[in-house]
Amino acid sequence: MPHLPRLLALAALLSGTALAGGAPAAAQSPRGEAELATFAPSDTPGNDRIDYSIWDEAMKNIVISMGPSLREGAPRPDPSFGTRRQYGHVSRYRLEGTRVMFSFLDADVIASFTEYRKDLENTANIVDIQSLSRNEQLAYWINLHNVAMVEQIANAWPVRQPRDIKVDGVPLDEARFITVEGIKLSPRDIREKIVYRHWKDPVVIYGFWRGEIGGPSLQKEAFNADNVARLLQRGAGDFVNSLRGSQDQGGRLQVAELYREAAPFFFPDFEKDVRAHLTRYADQTTAALLAKASGADPVIAEYDIADIEGGVREPTYQNITSNGVSTSFRIPQSVAALLRERETKFQEIIRQGRTGTVTFSNITLPGDESEPAEVE
Known part of the structure; x- marks a missing residue:
C-alpha cells in the first residue's frame, strides 16, 4: 500500500488532538456445506507464517479508537453551524469502539485495498491455508474478511449504513466477491461457514468487523498467529463492557x-x-x-457506519487546533465536534483513574494441549 504513508500526519494529529435504494439483489445459488468442507483445518498443521505488516501499517494509520465505554449514552449533538441540517454521527453509541477515516482516503489508497485483498486471496494458491496452525488460519480468515469489508465500504463511501451497499446487486455481506482456492466466498461465508464452523470458542466473533458502530471494533493492528488470542480478548472486553x-x-x-x-x-x-x-x-x-x-x-x-463523518460529505469545514496552535488542515465541522466529544471523554477517563491497560500475553483457551494459547 504505497499511498498509505500520506495518512501518517493526519493519523498522528487526530490520535491526540485538542480541537477549537439500490438495484434488486441478484440471485445466488444456495451455499452447500460440502463445498466449503475443503477449508477444514488439517490435523497435522505446519509451521508456515503469513506476513501482514502492510495491513498492520494501514490499521495504525486509518483507525481511530474512541476509548473504553463509560456506559453513558452520548447526547444528540447540535446541528452544524450555519445550517439546521444534522451532519455527522447522532448515535448514542458514537463514542464507543473504533472509527475508520474513510472520508480522508484518496482513490489510490482505496485501490490499494483491492490490490491487497487480491494478494491475500492469491496467498492461498501459494500456501496451504488449511495446513497452517489454527491461530495462523484464524488470523488469515479474519484479516481477509476485514480487508474485504474495508475495501468495499471505501469504494461505496459516502454511505450511511454498510448494509445498504451492494456488490453486483447483492448485499455486501452476502456477495461472493472473495475467491480463495477457486471458491467464491462472501464475508458471511467466511464468518459462519468457515470460522464459526471450525472454531468452537465464541470469542472469534469479536475479530470480524462489519463496518457498523453497533458491532465489534476494528483493531488498530493486523491479526497474526502470535496476537490473535490477545486481540480477540481485547475485542471481547471492549464489546461486552459497552452499551452496544x-x-x-x-x-x-x-x-x-x-x-x-x-x-x-x-x-x-x-x-x-x-x-x-x-x-x-x-x-x-x-x-x-x-x-x-x-x-x-x-x-x-446500531447500523450506522463506523467512520468519523457519519457517511456523508459535509460542505462546511473547520481548522484543527493542536496544542493551542491552529493548523492549515481543515476537517468537517461534524468531525471536529465528534473529536471534541472524544477528547472530553478521555479527560473523564483520566479523572476516573482508568488510564491503565492490562495485557495477558499467555492466554490459555480451550484447544490442543500442545498449543495452549490457540483459539479452538
Missing part, C-alpha cells in the same frame, strides 16, 4: 443482536449461554448489571 454489548432496561438484560446471529453456532441455550459468555469478559460494572438484570434479549443494534 449489554444494557439494563427496566430490570431486563438487553444484549446485542450479534449474539442472536451467532446463537446457532455458540449459544444453543441462548439465555444461559449468552449470560455465561458475558460473565467471562465482564468488568465490575457489567458483572453488577448481569447480577441485577434478568433474561437476555438480543435487541441492541
Whole structure:
C-alpha cells in the first residue's frame, strides 16, 4: 500500500488532538456445506507464517479508537453551524469502539485495498491455508474478511449504513466477491461457514468487523498467529463492557443482536449461554448489571457506519487546533465536534483513574494441549 504513508500526519494529529435504494439483489445459488468442507483445518498443521505488516501499517494509520465505554449514552449533538441540517454521527453509541477515516482516503489508497485483498486471496494458491496452525488460519480468515469489508465500504463511501451497499446487486455481506482456492466466498461465508464452523470458542466473533458502530471494533493492528488470542480478548472486553454489548432496561438484560446471529453456532441455550459468555469478559460494572438484570434479549443494534463523518460529505469545514496552535488542515465541522466529544471523554477517563491497560500475553483457551494459547 504505497499511498498509505500520506495518512501518517493526519493519523498522528487526530490520535491526540485538542480541537477549537439500490438495484434488486441478484440471485445466488444456495451455499452447500460440502463445498466449503475443503477449508477444514488439517490435523497435522505446519509451521508456515503469513506476513501482514502492510495491513498492520494501514490499521495504525486509518483507525481511530474512541476509548473504553463509560456506559453513558452520548447526547444528540447540535446541528452544524450555519445550517439546521444534522451532519455527522447522532448515535448514542458514537463514542464507543473504533472509527475508520474513510472520508480522508484518496482513490489510490482505496485501490490499494483491492490490490491487497487480491494478494491475500492469491496467498492461498501459494500456501496451504488449511495446513497452517489454527491461530495462523484464524488470523488469515479474519484479516481477509476485514480487508474485504474495508475495501468495499471505501469504494461505496459516502454511505450511511454498510448494509445498504451492494456488490453486483447483492448485499455486501452476502456477495461472493472473495475467491480463495477457486471458491467464491462472501464475508458471511467466511464468518459462519468457515470460522464459526471450525472454531468452537465464541470469542472469534469479536475479530470480524462489519463496518457498523453497533458491532465489534476494528483493531488498530493486523491479526497474526502470535496476537490473535490477545486481540480477540481485547475485542471481547471492549464489546461486552459497552452499551452496544449489554444494557439494563427496566430490570431486563438487553444484549446485542450479534449474539442472536451467532446463537446457532455458540449459544444453543441462548439465555444461559449468552449470560455465561458475558460473565467471562465482564468488568465490575457489567458483572453488577448481569447480577441485577434478568433474561437476555438480543435487541441492541446500531447500523450506522463506523467512520468519523457519519457517511456523508459535509460542505462546511473547520481548522484543527493542536496544542493551542491552529493548523492549515481543515476537517468537517461534524468531525471536529465528534473529536471534541472524544477528547472530553478521555479527560473523564483520566479523572476516573482508568488510564491503565492490562495485557495477558499467555492466554490459555480451550484447544490442543500442545498449543495452549490457540483459539479452538
